[in-house]
Amino acid sequence: MPLNKNISQAKAKLLVEYPLFGTIASKLQLLQNDDIEAFKSNGISLEYNSDFFQKLTLNEMQFVFANGAMHASLAHESRKNSRSGWLWQLATDYAINDMLVENGMDRPYQAHYSKRFSGLYAEEIYAELKEDILRDELEYEADDKEDVQNPDASNEKEKIQDEQLFEEFAKATIDKESKNEATPLGLDRFFITTKSSKIDWRDELRVALDRFYRDDYAHLPPNKKFLHLGIYLPSTISQRFKLVVAIDSSGSIDEGLLDEFLSELNFLCSTIPSYQIDLLVCDDTIHSHQTFYSGEILEASIKGGGATDFRPVFEFIKEKLEDTELLLYFSDLEAKFPDEATSYSVKWIAPKESQVPFGEIIVLN
Numbered sequence: 130m131p132l133n134k135n136i137s138q139a140k141a142k143l144l145v146e147y148p149l150f151g152t153i154a155s156k157l158q159l160l161q162n163d164d165i166e167a168f169k170s171n172g173i174s175l176e177y178n179s180d181f182f183q184k185l186t187l188n189e190m191q192f193v194f195a196n197g198a199m200h201a202s203l204a205h206e207s208r209k210n211s212r213s214g215w216l217w218q219l220a221t222d223y224a225i226n227d228m229l230v231e232n233g234m235d236r237p238y239q240a241h242y243s244k245r246f247s248g249l250y251a252e253e254i255y256a257e258l259k260e261d262i263l264r265d266e267l268e269y270e271a272d273d274k275e276d277v278q279n280p281d282a283s284n285e286k287e288k289i290q291d292e293q294l295f296e297e298f299a300k301a302t303i304d305k306e307s308k309n310e311a312t313p314l315g316l317d318r319f320f321i322t323t324k325s326s327k328i329d330w331r332d333e334l335r336v337a338l339d340r341f342y343r344d345d346y347a348h349l350p351p352n353k354k355f356l357h358l359g360i361y362l363p364s365t366i367s368q369r370f371k372l373v374v375a376i377d378s379s380g381s382i383d384e385g386l387l388d389e390f391l392s393e394l395n396f397l398c399s400t401i402p403s404y405q406i407d408l409l410v411c412d413d414t415i416h417s418h419q420t421f422y423s424g425e426i427l428e429a430s431i432k433g434g435g436a437t438d439f440r441p442v443f444e445f446i447k448e449k450l451e452d453t454e455l456l457l458y459f460s461d462l463e464a465k466f467p468d469e470a471t472s473y474s475v476k477w478i479a480p481k482e483s484q485v486p487f488g489e490i491i492v493l494n
Contacts, residue, residue: 139190170200220255377460437464
């Protein structure tokens, strides 16, 4: 199989099986260099020997691309400080390869790896390698002149800037994957990730709305644009998106959180062509019912301050808003719940986790 086809297949396989490494590797500059023995990454590009690549399996080639992606993400020059460039590169290579092995990837024989450095940070590995040199157990070698001579200042600055741009892209990719709980094992040795057990409430709210808002397609009437050609395509019928929002007006409600919730809801609704929102304000009795349509700003005037009872809202929906599919109920969840679950979806918007008899909680943290 031609080498280019193997490379393409390995990249695609990496993207499917290890999305984080695959996404970063897709931005990596790949250079053929038959003057080197196997492969190396200088923090910007991945250089490889074509004969070496021809002998690799797809899984081993995946490993090489993941290695290059990590090296290019770490801004080696800006992090090197006063360390030896060659030794710092080697220490980082050991740390990266240990993490890739930990994640079940197939390591080529030529890739630097030692169980001695398992679980260690690159800085720790560097210190141990330096001790080996001092004990004459490791011969010092330089990959190029830049490691033993003072490099040109302008070229060095440009190289660092290129590395930092790639590092910013990598961090953004990692932050995105962290929210999906998809970061590889051991990544925290290289980056501070934003991985959290809680999904951002704005994302949850967006998903809740997306699920219930859709354009419906109907074959009758068909799309008239192509009828004269004898082609029957479904016509698009944009339906008005209907949503019920209930607000607990008891004295324990945090108006700052309420304003933030309404602001985000207004923004999300601005992306919907046609909507109708029925807003109910209630403590132990309903104080107001307002209807808002497309383009109108959703605003709530808090009235009440008494005890809280959720049942009046659900009774009102049953009697007056029978076609309800989604209810967003903003509350601290300290109230009486209905005895039975509803046929429509309920999302409780609350400042903290709590037990609810039905529906799902979106925590505004």
